[in-house]
Amino acid sequence: MWLRLLERLEAGGPPSDPPDWLRRAVRTEARRARRTARRETAPAGDPADTGGHDPERLALAAARRRALRDAVRRLPGRCPRLLEALLSPRDPTYREIAGELGISQGSLGPERSRCLGCLRRLLTQEVAARGGRG
Structure with a gap:
């Protein structure tokens, strides 16, 4: 600087x-x-080398991401839109997010905290329902 x-x-x-x-x-x-x-990637090595990522591990990771996206969509109110905006690759400011959602900039932090709490409870219930697997 x-x-x-x-x-x-x-x-x-x-x-x-x-x-x-x-x-x-x-x-x-x-x-x-x-x-x-985000743009930087590791140099390509041997095409046969999966870098320790076997197909099963990749499939499980994809399933976890899909389950997380589905859980976010099921959140109440404006939580799905808020979390989507906060994780957007275009990296909007709090001011831009507040404008998109029509709420004050000062309420974004508490709202985000409530949304993450809801998401945590939802995912905890789902894991418990499956008997702790996955």
Whole structure:
């Protein structure tokens, strides 16, 4: 961040609101790092090498993801939309999510917490119903 600030000072002078500039710069850099991490993949090795991921393990992981998506869809109220927005690959800000859902930005954290609690209870019940398997 300090390097970015020095570049900014050389290019156009000091920012008009340094604390605000720093917050925006850190947020932008964090988003850039997340996008880069998502795009990076391990170099391809031997095509026959599954990297320790046997087909059964891959199938089980896919089934867990499918079960999680199904559970999120069954959540009450705006929970499915909220969790979908929070996990969106476009990485929206709390302000953008609040605007999409028509709620205040300050209520997103408590709402998210309630939704995750509902999801936890739902999944716990499902695991218990299956006898603890999976």
